[in-house]
Amino acid sequence: MNRIRDYQGRIFSGLLIIFIGVLFLLGNMGKLDAGEVFSTYWPLILIFIGLWHLIAHEFRSAGFGAILILIGGFFMLVNLDIITGRIWLYFWPLLIIAAGLWIILKPRFKPFQAKxxxxxxxxxxxxxxxxxxxxxxxxxxxxxxxxxxxxxxxxxxxxxxxxxxxxxxxxxxxxxxxxxxxxxxxxxxxxxxxxxxxxxxxxxxxxxxxxxxxxxxxxxxxxxxxxxxx
Incomplete structure (x- = not known):
């Protein structure tokens, strides 16, 4: 018997859509600047997707999720002015760290030929x-x-x-x-x-x-x- 269990994914998708809808609703009501909020907190989307990926795979395939969290966390710190100045001086070491994490967390990776x-x-x-x-x-x-x-x-x-x-x-x-x-x-x-x-x-x-x-x-x-x- 075939079984498809996507309940967690549907909850995540639904909550994300509800959050975006509430954000624009409050913006249209003049309660906040939806554009400013999104431009500041958009890295949270990467962080949430990274966390969801880790949970969905029960932390067995952690490389991609960890990299998303790392990149999202970096841009979140930049947007909150915790990291200032020439951000690319910080970003390229972050890419090196991400590559190291990928090697550690996905040790069996090997490229295949196209055909x-x-x-x-x-x-x-x-x-x-x-x-x-x-x-x-x-x-x-x-x-x-x-x-x-x-x-x-x-x-x-x-x-x-x-x-x-x-x-x-x-x-x-x-x-x-x-x-x-x-x-x-x-x-x-x-x-x-x-x-x-x-x-x-x-x-x-x-x-x-x-x-x-x-x-x-x-x-x-x-x-x-x-x-x-x-």
Whole structure:
């Protein structure tokens, strides 16, 4: 049976929209300058998204969330005049720190070539920015992994693969990008999703228990992007 649980993401999205609406309502009522408030506190959006990303991934995939919090915190300090002067003197060391955090918190990262249509690897580990990749897995012992699409697209085809011990877990993150997953018709797909201004769609046909040969667990996060399972 397929399960999609995006309650936390919907709460976050709803609260953010309500906050923006209240901000402009108060501005139209003359109670505050909505433009000034937004120009000062916009970095909080980065901080909140970073925190949400950490919580949604149960702090297991902390690199992206930590970097968003670090960058948002820096600009928040600049806007509050806590950091003054030539801010770029502070910002480029911040980028170096962020790169170090990324290396520490995502040790398994390795770039993939743009095109590798068929692979026999047992694990999934993909991260793309402003590009796209297609992966067709042809292994009898796929064990799971992670894929992140940031301003890009990832296509994953498992129709020729089999799962180690008949079960595996993959974590998918789409941020201003998209991920498409193709799975065999005799796999059960269990989806646990969170979305903020995005969508996670499970279009895979449900499989009767007697016909299920394997179970793929998918933990999906979509922010201003989409993830589709077929």
């Amino acid at each position: 590798a249509p068929e692979i026999k690897e047992k694990d999934l580990d993909a991260f793309i920015i402003f590009s796209g990749i297609k992966r067709r897995f042809n292994t009898p012992e796929f064990r799971g992994g992670k894929a992140t699409a940031l301003f890009g697209g990832i296509d994953l085809d498992f129709t020729q693969a089999a799962l180690a011990d008949n079960k595996a877990t993959i974590e998918l993150t789409a941020i201003f990008g998209g991920i498409e997953v193709l799975v065999p018709s005799d796999w059960e797909v269990v989806v646990d999703s969170s979305s903020i201004f995005g969508a996670v769609e499970d279009k895979h046909k449900a499989v009767p228990p007697a016909e299920t040969k394997a179970t793929l667990f998918i933990k999906a996060t979509a922010m201003f992007g989409g993830i589709e399972i077929k």
